[in-house]
Amino acid sequence: MDRPIDNQIPFDVQDAGRDPYALFDRWFTAAMQFDPHNAAVAALATVSSENRPSLRYILLKKQGVEGFVFYTNYESRKGVELAGNPAAALTFWWPAFERQVRVEGDVHPVSEAESDAYFASRPRESQISAWASPQSRSIVEPVTLDVYQEQFAGQQIVRPAYWGGLVLVPSRFEFWQGRASRLHDRVQFSCSESGWQIDRLAP
């Protein structure tokens, strides 16, 4: 795959601006234009009650100054872990640009109204699967939709109370631009009382 940019162009604190959301949007927009199927997929780390990390990919649905929003079953492993410890880390990797963005902060549920609106926008089969699947639980037989398809026949499907949005509110960003000889450029934004503090990190 041709690389859309020359990764020898240095990226440094003076190129990062003062607003991490604006910089995220710039990088995210470039990644989406290049690879719309994969640019919104990011790794999400949570911490268990035994203080062990767990890690899976999620699909980012929305981002802005309110935070980074994704949807899940609140009774899934990530839902349960985040209810116990709201700290999370979300990391994007856009290989064609050799760019990584790390976002860290606490997670809380979005409003019921926002979850309802998003659920209503989903394909019917995905709505039924939210009812049919006890996400992350051990199961004896594969999940099928038949029973729920019959049950909901001809009806509008409402959102299950255990399914909805979560929003990560960032307290730290890191923008990482890969370069040759592993002299990568790293710029960190950390939340402080006087706003975002910006630092250059060693590669």
Next chain:
Amino acid sequence: MDRPIDNQIPFDVQDAGRDPYALFDRWFTAAMQFDPHNAAVAALATVSSENRPSLRYILLKKQGVEGFVFYTNYESRKGVELAGNPAAALTFWWPAFERQVRVEGDVHPVSEAESDAYFASRPRESQISAWASPQSRSIVEPVTLDVYQEQFAGQQIVRPAYWGGLVLVPSRFEFWQGRASRLHDRVQFSCSESGWQIDRLAP
């Protein structure tokens, strides 16, 4: 990008075998054949002393029954966090196959001899950058190699003691095959006294 397989083919416990390393090799080999530049890149989660997750991408260098090996500066954020809490999670995402593999376990350093051998195999500029960069620290000026290039001129470069390999020894694997309507197939291997216990998880 054309997808190399039809993700409508179900994957289930009977297709997973009894050996998670063999299954990992099968999926990893397929991913490497399709996309050798990116298949060995995986997300690594660690946990800070405040029980917050942190998350970055690493390059897998070796895997087998001894575990999953990658290299770093032991004084980097991940190195420091793993020295305090060895629990880690490593997750691969191979979008062309819609496959995710989650690996969890404890991390320990590889032998000095193994780190020496790997360091000696690296390009000279990468060896110098291991000396030049206090990884993850806040720095005033960008790192350059000039001073160390002079210092090491005409000499073999030895491995810094703070740089080397880490190996994640798995106690849990999860193999995730994406399917339509989010009825993904998930098979979990968890380490027990009688060997690997295999479970089907709800999507």
